[in-house]
Amino acid sequence: MIKVGIVGGTGYTGVELLRLLSGHPHVQLTAITSRKEDGLPVADLFPSLRGKVNLAFSAPDKADLTRCDVLFFATPHGVAMEQAPALLAAGVMVIDLAADFRLKNPATFEQWYKMPHACPELLPEAVYGLPELNREAIRSARLIANPGCYPTTMLLGFYPLLNANLIDAGTLIADAKTGVSGAGRKTEIATLFAEASDNFKAYGVSGHRHAPETVAQLQRFSSQPVSLIFTPHLVPMIRGMHATLYARLTSDVTNEQLQALFEEQYKDAPFIDVMPFGAHPETRSTRGSNMLRLALHRPGNGDTVVILVVQDNLMKGAAGQAVQCMNLMFGCPETEGLQHTALLP
């Protein structure tokens, strides 16, 4: 059994990890932290876990985290990097759901996250935890930077076209929408029911931290400088993310060839569903599941290809993806504990 700990077990990605890992046949939940709920049985806070998780929360400084084989940090940016060096030295693997290890350049991290990096020496070895792009590296990693939710949709949508050198890397556009759970469980005026329901707005238009993360990863697959215009929106949903991606084709290619390219690229990816050309994927077809669905369009058969991508931000966008990485790191089947079908309605 894999002894697993979760730092930040009371947040939305933390409780999603608990839901997934409590049903994982090779996992023994060993430590779950919360500063605010120290001593409280997990199932008292989350009755959905009654009979499934018998642990109590403990404060991070009281929990002996070195008993774990792997620790998930479902915490705000800046927490994992303070503890990762000691944990790795003690032989504990680390999967960070925040951004501490996503950007290789510490100056870029500092620019976007407004804090100095606590352990820049670990950045070169951290593996970006997107299995569809990095499966082999994840298998042998001990430190995983789990991708941001928006970057997961943008990377998996643009990657096949960029890798095949079929699009102009300098004019990528992503128009994306997500629900309020993306902002976490902490209190914030913008995510109050009276503010977010019956409302719709863009945010971070002049700069969102997921743009540099996405560009850095896409750049690995392009000899041309990658440039991305990314506009996120908050929509009145709880879970879910929809990205509409636009790219300009630079080669003569048929719609059938584009479709075949995506189908071939993701034929061995258990959590990517390449839908028929011209389909309209819906966020609820992914709710509670680790599937990411995408579909290609070519308006007017012109030189713009539109890729529609949907996922559950808490699953493929966060906790599900992190468990997918853990499965690879410990030699479990990639889909173990992740085979839920989406909830309808």
Ligand SMILES: NC(=O)C1=CN([C@@H]2O[C@H](COP(=O)(O)OP(=O)(O)OC[C@H]3O[C@@H](n4cnc5c(N)ncnc54)[C@H](OP(=O)(O)O)[C@@H]3O)[C@@H](O)[C@H]2O)C=CC1
């Ligand atoms: N929500 C989403 O859709 C996604 C989130 N992420 C990232 O995952 C991480 C977690 O997000 P989310 O679950 O939404 O966040 P939440 O705000 O819902 O939860 C944060 C958790 O971290 C704990 N925590 C806060 N500060 C500290 C600290 N200094 N030390 C230890 N524990 C702390 C909190 O518990 P307590 O205060 O009791 O200790 C709580 O359990 C974030 O970095 C986020 O950016 C990534 C992709 C998608």
Ligand SMILES: CC(=O)N[C@@H](CCC(=O)OP(=O)(O)O)C(=O)O
């Ligand atoms: C609605 C909302 O606020 N969404 C979050 C989603 C980002 C996220 O959670 O991912 P990170 O780990 O990269 O922060 C945002 O745009 O900041």
